[in-house]
Amino acid sequence: MRSAAPATACVPRLNLVRTTAFRLTVLYLALFSASVLAILGFIYWSTVAVLDRQTRATIEAEVKGLAEQYKERGLAGLIDVVRDRSGEGGGRDSVYLLFDPQVGPLAGNLAAWPTVATGPGEWITLDLMRREEGRLMPHEVHARTFQLLGGYRMLVGRDMYEKTKFRRIVVETLAWSLAATLGLGLVGGVILSRRMLARVEGVTRTARRIMQGDLSQRIEPAGSDDEFDRLAESLNAMFEQIERLMAGMRLATDSLAHDLRGPLTRLRGRIELALIHPPDPALDRNALNDVLSQTDAALAMFDSLLKIAAAEAGVATTELKPLDLGALARDAAELYEPLAEEKGIRLDIETRPAPRVAAQRELLAQAVANLLDNAVKHTPAGGAITVRVVEDGGGAMLTIADTGPGIPAVDRERVLERFVRLQESRSGPGAGLGLSLVAAVAKLHGAHLRLDDNPAWLTTERAPLAAPGTAGPGLSIEICFPPAPEQSFASAAQ
Amino acid sequence: MRILIIEDDRETAEYLRKGLAESGHVADHAATGPEGLAMAPGGHYDALIVDRMLPEMEGLAVIQQLREQKLTTPVLILSALGQVNDRVRGLRAGGDDYLVKPFAFSELLARLEALTRRRGGDDLEAATHLRAGDLEMDLLRRTVTRAEKPVDLQPREFRLLEYLMRHEGQVVTRTMLLEGVWDYHFDPQTNVIDVHISRLRAKIDKGNPIPLLHTIRGAGYSLRAPA
Numbered sequence: 001m002r003s004a005a006p007a008t009a010c011v012p013r014l015n016l017v018r019t020t021a022f023r024l025t026v027l028y029l030a031l032f033s034a035s036v037l038a039i040l041g042f043i044y045w046s047t048v049a050v051l052d053r054q055t056r057a058t059i060e061a062e063v064k065g066l067a068e069q070y071k072e073r074g075l076a077g078l079i080d081v082v083r084d085r086s087g088e089g090g091g092r093d094s095v096y097l098l099f100d101p102q103v104g105p106l107a108g109n110l111a112a113w114p115t116v117a118t119g120p121g122e123w124i125t126l127d128l129m130r131r132e133e134g135r136l137m138p139h140e141v142h143a144r145t146f147q148l149l150g151g152y153r154m155l156v157g158r159d160m161y162e163k164t165k166f167r168r169i170v171v172e173t174l175a176w177s178l179a180a181t182l183g184l185g186l187v188g189g190v191i192l193s194r195r196m197l198a199r200v201e202g203v204t205r206t207a208r209r210i211m212q213g214d215l216s217q218r219i220e221p222a223g224s225d226d227e228f229d230r231l232a233e234s235l236n237a238m239f240e241q242i243e244r245l246m247a248g249m250r251l252a253t254d255s256l257a258h259d260l261r262g263p264l265t266r267l268r269g270r271i272e273l274a275l276i277h278p279p280d281p282a283l284d285r286n287a288l289n290d291v292l293s294q295t296d297a298a299l300a301m302f303d304s305l306l307k308i309a310a311a312e313a314g315v316a317t318t319e320l321k322p323l324d325l326g327a328l329a330r331d332a333a334e335l336y337e338p339l340a341e342e343k344g345i346r347l348d349i350e351t352r353p354a355p356r357v358a359a360q361r362e363l364l365a366q367a368v369a370n371l372l373d374n375a376v377k378h379t380p381a382g383g384a385i386t387v388r389v390v391e392d393g394g395g396a397m398l399t400i401a402d403t404g405p406g407i408p409a410v411d412r413e414r415v416l417e418r419f420v421r422l423q424e425s426r427s428g429p430g431a432g433l434g435l436s437l438v439a440a441v442a443k444l445h446g447a448h449l450r451l452d453d454n455p456a457w458l459t460t461e462r463a464p465l466a467a468p469g470t471a472g473p474g475l476s477i478e479i480c481f482p483p484a485p486e487q488s489f490a491s492a493a494q
Numbered sequence: 495m496r497i498l499i500i501e502d503d504r505e506t507a508e509y510l511r512k513g514l515a516e517s518g519h520v521a522d523h524a525a526t527g528p529e530g531l532a533m534a535p536g537g538h539y540d541a542l543i544v545d546r547m548l549p550e551m552e553g554l555a556v557i558q559q560l561r562e563q564k565l566t567t568p569v570l571i572l573s574a575l576g577q578v579n580d581r582v583r584g585l586r587a588g589g590d591d592y593l594v595k596p597f598a599f600s601e602l603l604a605r606l607e608a609l610t611r612r613r614g615g616d617d618l619e620a621a622t623h624l625r626a627g628d629l630e631m632d633l634l635r636r637t638v639t640r641a642e643k644p645v646d647l648q649p650r651e652f653r654l655l656e657y658l659m660r661h662e663g664q665v666v667t668r669t670m671l672l673e674g675v676w677d678y679h680f681d682p683q684t685n686v687i688d689v690h691i692s693r694l695r696a697k698i699d700k701g702n703p704i705p706l707l708h709t710i711r712g713a714g715y716s717l718r719a720p721a
Binding site (some may be wrong): 376 | 577578579596650678680685686689693
C-alpha cells in the first residue's frame, strides 16, 4: 500500500503493475492487438470478396452453359446434363435443381425448391445440411435461380465450403496470434519492468542512503551506457558536488569557529585585563586600540567569507560586463608596485592584446589584488613578481608569478579551501581566505585556475635572478578565462 | 555641522549622535522614514545620514521623496547592503555617498565632511587650478609645483594628490582614496595606501619646513596648509 507516511528508512516498494514500463507494455499490447485485428480483418474481407466474385462468375458461366444445352437439346437434354453433373461424377461442390412447379423436382441434387427463392434471376444464399463422413454438416451455398421457357425453374449453386474454411482459418489465426501476442507481450513487459524497476530501485536506494547521511554513496552504473547509466552518471556528479559542498561548508564552519575563537579570546582577554588593573588613561587607550584592531580583523574575516559565499553562489550573467583584463591587471600592479619596491622586489607587468572577458570587475579586481598581496608577502627581498596577460585559446590568460617559496604540489588543491594556511605562513597575518576568494571568483567567471612552480621563462628569459630573491621554486598562478559569450556584451552595450 | 540621522536602531543612532557631538557637531534623530521626511526640510541640516532598511518606509524612498521636494542637502546612505548593485541603487536614488555597515566612525565623519564641503560652488579657477598653501596643481597642464618648484608626479600620484587637494583640510580615509582614486570598492587589507602616501609625501614635503600631508592616526590622511 502506498502510504502518506514520511519517507523514512521504510521505503515503500514499487508495485510492478504501477510501473511505467508495465503500463507502456500493456498500452503497446492493446495497440498491437488492434492492428493485428485490423490487418486480418482486411485480409479476410478482401479474400472473401474475391471468393464471392469467383463463385458468381462460375455460376454465371454454368447458367450460360445450361441455357445453351436447353436451347439445343430441349428439356430432356437439360435433364440429362443436370443429372450428369449433379450425380456421382459431378463436382461435389455444385448444387442443381430443375424444377417444374406442377410436378416438382425433375433433376438435381436438391430435394425441394427453397422457400427463400421467390422470384427468378435472383442471388440467394442457402444453408444446407450435407452428409459428410456419415455426419450431417451445415454448408453454405451460394445460388442463382432463373426461369426457363415452359414454366420450368432452374437453380444453380455452389457450395461455399472454401469460404467457410477460410473464415475458420482466419478466426483461428486471429485467436492464436492474439493469444501469442498477449502472452509474449505480458512476459516481455514483466521482464522489462522488472529490469527497469531494479535499476530505479537502485537509484532510490542510493538516494535514501545519502539522505540518511552517507554522502559517499554512489549509484552503480550497469555499464550498458544507456539512458539509465547516463542518469546515474549525472546523479553521481551531483552527489559528488553535494558532498564537496557539504565538506566545504563543514570545514568553513569548523574553521570559522576555530579561527574566530582566537581573536575573540584575545579581545576578551584585553578587555578583562583593562578592567582588572586600576584605571589608567594611557593603558586603557592602549587596550582600546588593541580591541579595535582585533575587532577589525574579525570583521575583515567575516567580510571575506561573505564575499566568497557571494562569489560561490554566482551572480546573474547580466552582471558580467566586458572587461579588459590587461588594464585591470595594470591597475592592480600599479597599486602594489610601491609596496613591492619598498620590500626590494621587482614587479614587472607585461600585457599583450587579449580579447575582453565577461567579468564582474570588483570581484576580479579583488582576486588579482589578493594574488599580488600574497606574492608581495611571500617573495623575499631581491626577488621578482611578474604579472602577465596574454591571449590564450580565444580567451585571455592572467599569470602572476613570484620567486617565493612556492606551494608544494600536494598542497595546491588544499590551499584553495577556506581557512587553509600552509604551516610557514600560519604565523603571518591573514585568515587563509585570499586564495579561496580567488578560486571562487575564477569559478564564477568560468575561468580555469592553475597553480604551478614558477616556470622557466621568469628566470631565464628575464635577467637572471639574484639568489637571495629566490626562496624556492616560486609560485605561478594562472587564471585562464574563456572567450566571452556574445550575449554578455549585448547586455553591457545598453 | 547640523546632521539629521534617520535610523531605526536606537543604539546605532545614539552612537552616531554621541560621536558627532564629540566632534563638535549637532545631530537630530528620526526613528522612522515618515518622521525623517517631516524633519529634514525644515531643520536646515548640513547633511543627512539615512539607513536603508527602515520600518514603514524604505530609506531609498525617503531620499527619493526628499529629492522630489527639491531638497539638495547631501545624503550619506548607511546600510548593511554592500553589494555593488546596492550601492549603485542607493546613489541613483539620490544618495551622495554610501557607507556599508559595519563602519568606522572616523570613516563616517570623513565622508560627511567631504560631502558638506563639496557643496561650495567651484569657479572656473577652481576647475582648472587647485591650491593648498604653496602647493599648486594645474589640472589642464597636469603639472604640480611646490613653492614654485616643479614636482614630478606619476599619473596615479597626480590623481591621488588631486583627490587630497579637492578635500583640503578634511580627513580622507584609506577607503575613500581606494574608491576615489582606484575605483576599488574593497579593502585590500594591507598598507598599500600608506606606501603610496609616503611616496607622495616624499615628493611634495621633502626638504620643505612646513609639511602639508598629515597622517591622522586611526582615521586617514589630511592635506592641510597652515592657516
